[in-house]
Amino acid sequence: MAEGKAVEENNKGSRIPGFYKRSPGERLAEIALRAGLTAEEQSAILGNNGLSLEGADHMIENVLGIYGLPLAVALNFIVNGRDVLVPMVVEEPSIVAGASFMARLARPSGGFFAHTTPPEMIGQIQVLDLPNPEIARMRVLEAEEELLAEAATIDPVLQRLGGGPRALEVRLIDASAIGPFLVVHLIYDVRDAMGANAVNTACERLAGKIEQITGGRAHLRILSNLADRRLARAHCTIRLDQLAFGEFSAEEVRDGIIEAWAFAAADPYRAATHNKGILNGVDAVVVATGNDWRAIEAGAHAYAARHGRYTSLSSWGKDAQGNLTGTLEMPLAVGVVGGATKVHPTARAALKILGVQNAQELAEVIVSVGLAQNLAALRALATEGIQRGHMNLHARQVAIAAGAQGEMIERLARQLVADKTVRIDRAQELLNEWKELS
Ligand code: MEV
Numbered sequence: 001m002a003e004g005k006a007v008e009e010n011n012k013g014s015r016i017p018g019f020y021k022r023s024p025g026e027r028l029a030e031i032a033l034r035a036g037l038t039a040e041e042q043s044a045i046l047g048n049n050g051l052s053l054e055g056a057d058h059m060i061e062n063v064l065g066i067y068g069l070p071l072a073v074a075l076n077f078i079v080n081g082r083d084v085l086v087p088m089v090v091e092e093p094s095i096v097a098g099a100s101f102m103a104r105l106a107r108p109s110g111g112f113f114a115h116t117t118p119p120e121m122i123g124q125i126q127v128l129d130l131p132n133p134e135i136a137r138m139r140v141l142e143a144e145e146e147l148l149a150e151a152a153t154i155d156p157v158l159q160r161l162g163g164g165p166r167a168l169e170v171r172l173i174d175a176s177a178i179g180p181f182l183v184v185h186l187i188y189d190v191r192d193a194m195g196a197n198a199v200n201t202a203c204e205r206l207a208g209k210i211e212q213i214t215g216g217r218a219h220l221r222i223l224s225n226l227a228d229r230r231l232a233r234a235h236c237t238i239r240l241d242q243l244a245f246g247e248f249s250a251e252e253v254r255d256g257i258i259e260a261w262a263f264a265a266a267d268p269y270r271a272a273t274h275n276k277g278i279l280n281g282v283d284a285v286v287v288a289t290g291n292d293w294r295a296i297e298a299g300a301h302a303y304a305a306r307h308g309r310y311t312s313l314s315s316w317g318k319d320a321q322g323n324l325t326g327t328l329e330m331p332l333a334v335g336v337v338g339g340a341t342k343v344h345p346t347a348r349a350a351l352k353i354l355g356v357q358n359a360q361e362l363a364e365v366i367v368s369v370g371l372a373q374n375l376a377a378l379r380a381l382a383t384e385g386i387q388r389g390h391m392n393l394h395a396r397q398v399a400i401a402a403g404a405q406g407e408m409i410e411r412l413a414r415q416l417v418a419d420k421t422v423r424i425d426r427a428q429e430l431l432n433e434w435k436e437l438s
Helices: 002-007 022-034 037-046 053-059 093-111 133-142 143-150 157-162 196-214 250-266 267-287 293-304 345-354 359-381 388-403 407-418 426-438
Strands: 071-079 082-089 112-116 120-128 163-175 178-187 217-224 230-238 314-318 326-332
Touching: 002 326, 022 082, 022 345, 037 267, 037 345, 071 093, 071 112, 071 359, 082 093, 082 267, 082 359, 093 157, 093 230, 093 267, 093 293, 112 359, 112 388, 120 196, 120 293, 133 143, 133 178, 133 196, 143 163, 143 196, 178 196, 178 217, 196 217, 217 314, 230 359, 250 267, 250 314, 250 326, 250 359, 267 293, 267 345, 267 359, 293 326, 314 359, 326 359, 345 359, 388 407, 388 426
Parallel strands: none
Antiparallel strands: 071 082, 112 230, 120 178, 120 217, 163 178, 230 326, 314 326
């Protein structure tokens, strides 16, 4: 889709030139206008009316207070033809700017194209103490219909929404420590939920029946975070004419990115960092929307090692015209109902900014952000290196840590970068010198 067309079709576009130069208040006003945020939702984003202490106290145990993190918005994203403003919660500099910039490079070729498989989670029931595990396996498979029917009665709401149990798989595992045992997989469509509660409840309920059927002992009954039936995939094309910058030609940038990806594809040491870069973007949206980022991390890394060797979750290459092409595939167990997504006022406001209708649309945006984030890292690494971009923002953090306030933060940060010494001791030294002079 051409850039102009995508923006015209949706006057709540995600291109906002000069956005970064505005104050946080002006930025929020602009986003509120585009996303139709109420005064209450705006105040939830500002933190005034976000998670209350009382709400926090209901969420986890032994609560003392509420921990703050920056909430920003990434711009320029088009996902499946729709302009999307992407809320991100993260403490690391350069992530939001990197994602926004790469989304801009992707716009002339239509942005990101993403899809998801059905939201099917896997619940595991471990069955021990079996006289004959093979026969037990057959018995569970014979009883599949009966077991699924029982599981279907557990959550009538989910059933009504079109979700529910889909299938059983039975695996035989021979563990050197304890010998052979069975693992029953309950495949469960959780629709718009993350699904942990629904799946865990169903596994616990089926355990007794499985014991009866097999004559064994049902031990663990818990969801698997290797959600490899709930995948999100994205691809994008970056036109060659978008790639040149500074002293780097478009071909150099493109080939450098492909070489960087090949390193990650071949080497687990590099792949871990490469995938961390993808998760920089993924997690920031996962956190902003109140989802479980540990589950996403666990699933991503396990999926990256699914063939027995840990590798890159993304791939980069070129098309017949020489344009850069990228793909990303990963499990994404995220929800838009249940858990913090519904009870955390800021997470609700973040979902409204995203304008997603269901969990699958949310996953489609998140996987696109992951791909953009990966591109941002590879483009920097393959050209000028990561530190230059990082340093400007890092210098601001160092200036604040050294005690700078107001306009002094920017002045001190600029000086530290110019001196190529972004260190707290130097920042304090400069601050003291300037104080003595004034
Ligand atoms: C830093 O948070 C992420 C990167 O290390 C990712 C990468 O190396 O691809 C820059």
